[in-house]
Amino acid sequence: MTRFSEVLKRSGRMRSRQRKIANAFMLSLTAFLTALALVPLFWIITYVIARGGQYINLDFFTQLPRPMGIAGGGVLHAIEGTIVISILAALFSIPPGVLAAFYAARNPNSPLGVAVRFSTDVLSGIPSIVIGLVAYALIVQPQGHYSALAGGIALAILMLPIILRTTEEMLKLVPHSLREASLALGAAEWKTSLSVLFPAALNGILTGFLLAIARAAGETAPLLLTTLGNDHYDIAQIIRGGLQTHQSIFQIVGRMLNQPVDSLPLTLWKYAQQPYPERINQAWAVALVLMIFVLSINIIARAWIQVRTRRLQG
């Protein structure tokens, strides 16, 4: 009978060396592949900075585009448009998304809960251009004109599954006993959700919001069919004009939302197609701004969560 310990004694040294070599090899392999995966990221960032960085100045952020052939000008219209559309999209998607997520998390096996989850999956799989098309058919066509509103709704549909999914997952992570503790004190279900579950899951939920906004802010396809583009969109101008003609705040906001607007990705797409070198250069600059915009949303989100977590955990 061969004893394991004897076999081990005979082959022990060799095995141990083999193991060390294999270990070192696998470790370097993973390090190499990780580095490889990072290459495109750094390549894109450096290339965009190299091409677009030189065209960025203060005017670029504060001025509207100049007519072709005249140097200077900026993309204020697109920055403002992106912000307006993003806010609209957030307003339309966050409340229903969060509420539906609460329902789905609470009643995962009810018919409605299953339906919510299923349709979320389907919705997230629909190409964004199709969503743009639907928004065009349902809003742009009946209204007779393109608008920021239509773009906001299209992006909201795009954001909805992301918000719903992340919120639901975050709610599921909240310990069951927390909910029970609140209910055992006599709190109603809605009160428990609002003042215990929601704060407990807030970090994750907000991350979901910001990810969804970042995703939507980078979309081009649905906006092509809903907001069209507007070189003269200027919020300051709209407000000034409105105040001079004594319009109410609702009329001013209405004018902001109910006209075609531009957005950064849309502008980038349009500029990149034009044959003029200055437009191409500006397209690179827009790409850089868009990148910074999305990146800062991410960084702000992470920093904010860090602070909150530290405050919670003391």
Next chain:
Amino acid sequence: MNTQTRTLLNTGKAASIMTKPSITQFEHKSNNDAPVKVDVKNLQVFYGKFRALAGVDLAVRENQITAIIGPSGCGKSTLLRSFNRMNDLTAGCRVQGEVSLDGDNLYAAGVDVVDIRRRVGMVFQRPNPFPKSIYDNVAYGPRLYGVRRRTDLQEIVERSLKSAALWDEVKDKLGQSGMSLSGGQQQRLCIARALAVEPEVILMDEPASALDPISTLKIEELMQELKRNYTIVIVTHNMQQAARVSDYTAMMMIDEQRAGRMIEYDQTNIIFTRPKDKRTEDYVTGRFG
């Protein structure tokens, strides 16, 4: 701890005791004269078609600590959760029989569950403070019931934290998150939170199973303090704990149909020294199964 000097009784006194018809025994902790606070009669709980509890009877006495012991899955927690109708929250759960608090059936028609849960507080297995400040954790319950004035809330928070033997440790950091406390402190915070709505009965579902021995002893000491003003029912897997803290012990076990049954219910002293049922004997001596 006791610095009091003890001396022998003088002979005259001793002689008078000896001539009395019965010599006083050691006083046992449990009080047989305490009125019944929670009366469970023929309680049956179903989850769908499955019968989890099969006709349980239990008379919980006021200002006493009643421990429910038994092997895993014997329905201890189900029984405990029928005391504040937490079972209602489980989908497909159905209750038959009676659980009465001071004589009023909790399962009668028209009973307000919120009122029951105010009168019957609960502490859970794992410390589960809300992700809020220590102050807001304790004030959560009173706020639910409409207490708004700052001074009232402050008073309630302080009193509850003192009752839970936590005040001295947290009085300077009431604004800090409840989750910043140690495990044992968190559990006492949860007890303070339950005390804040002035319940009459406190249910404890393995309150120390996630704590270290020192924190466990603190909770157990606290229970002895609390029983002066509250009736306590505790579910525990730890038999030594049941033996240490409780006045009465209820032994549960599953029958052939896997339904939980009450095997024996008696003073803790008796359950752990001379139980009547062989199954209780096997369980408390560690020879079960």
Next chain:
Amino acid sequence: MRKTFEMEIQQLKDELLLMGSMVEQQLLDAVDALKRRDVEASRRIYAADGKINSKRFGIEEQVMILIATQQPMAHDLRLLASILEVSAELERMGDYAKGIATINIRIGDEPLLKPLIDIPRMAQKAADMLHRALTAFINEDVETARAIPAEDDEVDELYKQVYRDLMAFVIADPRTIDRANFLDWTAHNLERFADRVTNICERTVFIVTGEIIEIGSSSSGDV
């Protein structure tokens, strides 16, 4: 379940049986030495009592360890408490044997007042009672345990007989009082020895039923 614990309890029971045998032997030897007037043997018996005492301390320590480490409950707890109690009883019973050995040493070269007839009988009976009581204790045999205390009456009867015989000597010749006293004291030790067997029987009943009862023989408290 709890095999280690049960093994340790078994060892404890073995130790207790061994201690019982030692006590039984000491008693028979002490009376035999007295009968044979063998002072040397009595000295050895006297010294051997230390072994019984240290056995008792050993058992006590082991019981303490088991209580501290195994947290015995219910039957286990009653058994361990009873083992502690019985070991104490056995130690005291060993002291009675030692007492008889002391008497033989004290009598020294003097002849006995009368030939020993009833006293060896008492010793036989008491040793036999101890043997069966301890066996019943180990086997948790309640029936036997309940029956044994009644036999104490026999020992008491023998003791009365010895007492009457000795009184007759003293009345006939008051100068025999010292020698009579020696024998009376021997018989008294044997009587007490048998009494303590009753306590062991009571513990047996306690282990099984959880109730502490006094199993009185009809004459308990007499003499």
